Amino acid sequence: xxxxxxxxxxxxxxxxxxxxxxxxxxxxxxxxxxxxxxxxxxxxxxxxxxxxxxxxxxxxxxxxxxxxxxxxxxxxxxxxxxxxxxxxxxxxxxxxxxxxxxxxxxxxxxxxxxxxxxxxxxxxxxxxxxxxxxxxxxxxxxxxxx
Amino acid sequence: xxxxxxxxxxxxxxxxxxxxxxxxxxxxxxxxxxxxxxxxxxxxxxxxxxxxxxxxxxxxxxxxxxxxxxxx
Numbered sequence: 001x002x003x004x005x006x007x008x009x010x011x012x013x014x015x016x017x018x019x020x021x022x023x024x025x026x027x028x029x030x031x032x033x034x035x036x037x038x039x040x041x042x043x044x045x046x047x048x049x050x051x052x053x054x055x056x057x058x059x060x061x062x063x064x065x066x067x068x069x070x071x072x073x074x075x076x077x078x079x080x081x082x083x084x085x086x087x088x089x090x091x092x093x094x095x096x097x098x099x100x101x102x103x104x105x106x107x108x109x110x111x112x113x114x115x116x117x118x119x120x121x122x123x124x125x126x127x128x129x130x131x132x133x134x135x136x137x138x139x140x141x142x143x144x145x146x
Numbered sequence: 147x148x149x150x151x152x153x154x155x156x157x158x159x160x161x162x163x164x165x166x167x168x169x170x171x172x173x174x175x176x177x178x179x180x181x182x183x184x185x186x187x188x189x190x191x192x193x194x195x196x197x198x199x200x201x202x203x204x205x206x207x208x209x210x211x212x213x214x215x216x217x218x
């Protein structure tokens with residue numbers, strides 16, 4: 001299995017369906033075994049193209065998408081997606097070149113804030129801010145926390 | 147990388163969680179960063195950026211101070 005083809009398949013599934021394929025689904029698509037699919041995912045993970053969940057070893061993140069629910073939901077015309085973080089909630093419309101509505105939860109009060117994003121011009125409002133706790137050199141110390 | 151409704155909510159969260167203040171981006175700044183970061187992610191030839199390449203992207207959207215240095 002070519003890793004570039006695997007990466008493209010993962011992103012296509014995420015973009016079209018809002019969910020990452022399981023290793024079983026990857027095996028079925030490429031006509032291989034689940035063990036081979038898991039091995040390919042590990043190889044893709046080593047290149048940081050995807051990050052595997054530490055427990056399940058299935059896809060956890062394929063930036064900007066998250067395979068698990070987060071505080072950042074992005075709604076498009078064809079699907080809805082979870083974003084990994086406040087940076088990635090804008091990464092999804094940037095990646096897809098699609099206008100979206102973001103539903104972001106304030107980390108302090110858990111209130112939901114809707115942010116409309118135009119694919120070309122960006123956010124239509126300026127209400128809210130993004131806080132980055134760790135300096136860039138520490139981002140990969142613990143990517144889940146970051 | 148968390149979202150807050152306002153500076154007041156950020157300050158309350160930092161105090162409650164005993165965290166130091168990091169770096170604050172406006173939504174417009176975050177959008178520009180995301181566009182620059184993900185512009186080529188769909189390409190078949192995409193590869194994870196080396197630190198120097200990633201630094202160039204950060205620099206290109208004006209994030210040039212020490213907080214944004216990927217290497218010490």
